[in-house]
Amino acid sequence: PIGRPFKNTEILLLDENNKIPPKGESGEICIRGTALTFGYYKDEERTNEVFVQNPLNHCYHELIYRTGDIGRFNEYGELMFLSRKDYQIKHMGHRIELGEIEAHVNLVEGIHSACCIYDxxxxxxTLFYTGDMESKDLVVNLKKTLPRYMLPNYIHTLKTMPLTANGKIDRVTLRQMLNKQ
Known part of the structure; x- marks a missing residue:
């Protein structure tokens, strides 16, 4: 869980139709309140992309910040981070969070890290992972917890997961590896 917002700050979850999703469902994490900045310093283009009029308020000007993160509220009212919006795909007629697949893979004993890339x-x-498990055994495990449409089409075992300077999985490098195949 990420937790709860500060005083005078509210977290909105918005679905793809700019509506509040049903209780327990996920949506893009948006922030509004008195502590909200007016935008990015000297970056008008990026500011205009993510600091936008609140689609739920048609009465007066109210900025919200669209974080690009997907989350949901748990049963205790805490905000749970699920994934990034840019990792959301439409596959076989279903909307899928690649982070949800990665979370299932990371729960499998013997897996150290996982990352999905969509072509x-x-x-x-395509699933890239590090760990001690054979890919065929991983598929057997995933079939128990994931619906068929969420199963990766290709699986690659890596000795080490490429990381950015910030210690996050380097998706650009993984995409380049994928494109070389």
Missing amino acids: KEKEKI
Whole structure:
């Protein structure tokens, strides 16, 4: 859980139709309140993308910040981070969070890290992972917890997961590895 917002700050979850999703469902994490900044310093283009009029308020000007993160509230009212909006795909007619697949993979004993990349042209999900498990055994495990449409089409075992300077999984490098195949 991420927790709860500060005083005079509110977290809104908005679905793809700019509506509040049903209780327990996920949506893009948006922030509003008195502590909200007016935008990014000297970056008008990025500011205009993510600091936008609140689509729920048609009465007066009210900025919200669209974080690009997907989350949901748990049964205790705490905000739970699920994934990034840019990792949300449409595959086999279903909206899928790649982070949800990664979370299921990371729960498998013997897996150290996992990352999914989606190839829009081929409409295929590729899973990269590090760990002690054979890919065929991983598939057997995933079939127990994931619906068929969420199962990766390709699975690659890596000795080490590429990381950015910030210690996050380097998705650009993984995409380049995928494109070389």
